[in-house]
Structure formats: structure tokens, C-alpha cells
Amino acid sequence: MTPSTSTFTARLAQAAGVVEAGLEALLSDKARHGEIARPPRLMAAMRHAALGGGKRLRPFLTLEAARLLGHDGEGAVRAGCAVELLHCYSLVHDDLPSMDDDDLRRGRPTVHRAFDEATAILAGDALQTLAFEVLADPATDPDAGIRSDLVLGLARAAGLGGMVGGQLLDLSAEGRYGPADLSEADVRLLQMMKTGAILAFSVEAGAILGRADAPARAGLMEYGRALGAAFQVADDILDRESSAEALGKRTGKDLEKGKATLVDLLGMDGARRECRRLVEKAQGALDGFGPQGEVLRDAVRFVVERQV
Structure with a gap:
């Protein structure tokens, strides 16, 4: 393990720890100021979705991008938690029978299997709205303009022109709404929206x-977009080469549904070259940051070399 890789591994683990603690606090049963009550079943489902699993890559990117610019504090942790809450909501809804119909997530039953479909929908809804509440709270940043930019950025990355729109394109790629014959450009667009937009916003936050x-912002945005694209290609490779036991989720779904990926269009060797x-x-986009950008450079290597 090289010194920089060792630093990256330690930072990733540290970020996972502080984000887990932050999520636990946000998802406590105790009602907060302005709330009437927190239904125990809903809270249990939200905690099932958000706690005790995942690499916390997205909040790590938020924390490290902020740290690179000299901002290292509770506000970055809260913003990272907000991004993770949004990400967890998307997983809950993606796993539903009407979407990907998955029974396993992070090695555990998906929320609709552990509870029921209606509870899963509501848990996803609540995780999403809580994410925006966290960003809008003055505890995240005293500057209302900064909080507004965070809310706007996450809304755009998560909404119709980002993740949600990408999910619709993904369903279309399965042939649900007519014949699907995806070009390379179609696949790249779908992946940029469904997966890449939230990863890029994690850096932008x-x-x-x-x-x-x-x-600096332009460089970080270019880095985030390239990392997001690399993440999805690597995910497609893992989906073909890994097992459900290793990944903690069902594999081979795209092949099973006849949906094109860059692995299909470029071949496995071509996908690895991509x-x-x-x-x-991504690493070139950080040239302006010098050695201080090394942890983020290691992050993109981790994204494509990970085995789970």
C-alpha cells in the first residue's frame, strides 16, 4: 500500500465513521423542533435503509472537496449526510417491485422486504425530504446564499434532469415503453443522469x-463528472464479473433484462480502457490543486479498482 493510498483508506474510513454518527443523530426517534411526532415504524425503515452499510463514498467526496479548500467542520459533515440520505432514498425506491424488484441491498433484505412496499415508499420519501431539510438548516452554513446553492444543486442533480430522469431512461432501456435500441451516446446520457449527477454534486457541494x-470550482466539477462516469463503467464491469455474495446485491440484472451497457457496446477490454x-x-482536472489533491486522485482510482 503506497503512502497516498494509505492516507486515502484512512480518510475514507474516518468519513464513514463521522457520517454514520451524523446519520444516527438525524434518524433518532425523538421529534425535532417543528415536528409533531416521528412514527417508530417509519424511523425503523429509514434507519434500515441508511445505517450500517455502504462505503459512504458520496459524503466522503463532499468532505474531501471542502477540506481541499480549507473548509473542515460540521457543515461539511451535515452536507455529506444530506447527500447520503438522498442516495439512500434512491436505493429504496430503485429496489421496489415496480422498479428493479430487488430483494437484497448491502447484504440485507431491501426495505420493502424487511417491512412492506408502502412503508418503503414512505421511508424513501422521508429520507429525500430530510436531505433538503438538513441542507436548508442554518446549522449547515450560516450563509443563506450558500445553503440556497446547496439545495438548488442537489435538487437539480436528483430531479427530472438528473437522477430521476435517468431512472426513467433506465426503465425505457429495458423496453418497458417500446423497443429499446441504445447507442453509446444513449447509454452515456442515461448513466450521466442516473448515477453521475449525484456523484458530481457530492464534489460540487x-x-x-x-x-x-x-x-477551482470548474476543476472540481470536471473531476466529479469524470469520476461519476468511471464509477458507472466500473459498476457495469462488476455486475458481470462479481457475485451477489461479494457485492451484497443481485448481479447480472442488465444482461438478464437485455439492457445495453458500455460493457456490451465497447466489450470488456474496451470498458476497462474507458x-x-x-x-x-479526473486526475488531470485536479492539476491546479497540486499535492493537496492526492486524496481525491486516489478516490477515483478506488472507484475503478474496487471489488465490491
Whole structure:
């Protein structure tokens, strides 16, 4: 393990720990100011969805981008928690019978299996709205303009022009709404929206909190977009090569449904070359940060080399 990789591993573990603690506090049973009550079954389902699993890559990116700009504090942790809450909501809804119909997530029963479908829908709804509540709270940043930028950025990344729109394209790619014959450009667009938008915003959130100037923000945004694209190609490769036991979720879904991925369109060797190209692009986007950007450079290597 190289020194930089060792630092990355330690930072990733540290971020996972502080984010887990932050999520536990946000998902306690005790009603907060302005709330009437927190139904125990709903809270249990939300905790099942959000706690005790996952690499916490998205909040890690928020924390590290903010740290790179000299912003290291509770606000970055809260923003990272908000991104993770939004991500967990998307997993709960993606797993529903009407979507991907999955029984396993992070090695455990999916929320609709552990509880029921109606509870899962409501838990996802509540995780989503809580994410925006956290960003809008002055505890995240005293500057209302910064909080507004965070809310706006997450809404755009998660909504119709981002993750939700990408999910609709993903369903269309399965042939649900007519014949599906996806080109390489179609697949890249789908992946940029469904997966890449939230990953890119995770980096952008750190730039917003860190008051990045225009060149720094542009570099971080380019990095986030390339990392998001690399993540999805690597995920497609894992889906073909790994097992459900290793990943903690069902594999081979795209092949089973006849849905094209970049692995199909480029071949496995071509997909690996595309991963390497995207790693170089992401790392090059951080050139302006010098050695201080090394942990984020390691992050994109981790994304394409991970085995789970």
C-alpha cells in the first residue's frame, strides 16, 4: 500500500465513521423542533435503509472537496449526510417491485422486504425530504446564499434532469415503453443522469461550502463528472464479473433484462480502457490543486479498482 493510498483508506474510513454518527443523530426517534411526532415504524425503515452499510463514498467526496479548500467542520459533515440520505432514498425506491424488484441491498433484505412496499415508499420519501431539510438548516452554513446553492444543486442533480430522469431512461432501456435500441451516446446520457449527477454534486457541494473560486470550482466539477462516469463503467464491469455474495446485491440484472451497457457496446477490454481514460481525465482536472489533491486522485482510482 503506497503512502497516498494509505492516507486515502484512512480518510475514507474516518468519513464513514463521522457520517454514520451524523446519520444516527438525524434518524433518532425523538421529534425535532417543528415536528409533531416521528412514527417508530417509519424511523425503523429509514434507519434500515441508511445505517450500517455502504462505503459512504458520496459524503466522503463532499468532505474531501471542502477540506481541499480549507473548509473542515460540521457543515461539511451535515452536507455529506444530506447527500447520503438522498442516495439512500434512491436505493429504496430503485429496489421496489415496480422498479428493479430487488430483494437484497448491502447484504440485507431491501426495505420493502424487511417491512412492506408502502412503508418503503414512505421511508424513501422521508429520507429525500430530510436531505433538503438538513441542507436548508442554518446549522449547515450560516450563509443563506450558500445553503440556497446547496439545495438548488442537489435538487437539480436528483430531479427530472438528473437522477430521476435517468431512472426513467433506465426503465425505457429495458423496453418497458417500446423497443429499446441504445447507442453509446444513449447509454452515456442515461448513466450521466442516473448515477453521475449525484456523484458530481457530492464534489460540487464541497466546492460550494469551501467558497471555491471559478477555476477551482470548474476543476472540481470536471473531476466529479469524470469520476461519476468511471464509477458507472466500473459498476457495469462488476455486475458481470462479481457475485451477489461479494457485492451484497443481485448481479447480472442488465444482461438478464437485455439492457445495453458500455460493457456490451465497447466489450470488456474496451470498458476497462474507458475506465482508465476517465481516471486520467479526473486526475488531470485536479492539476491546479497540486499535492493537496492526492486524496481525491486516489478516490477515483478506488472507484475503478474496487471489488465490491
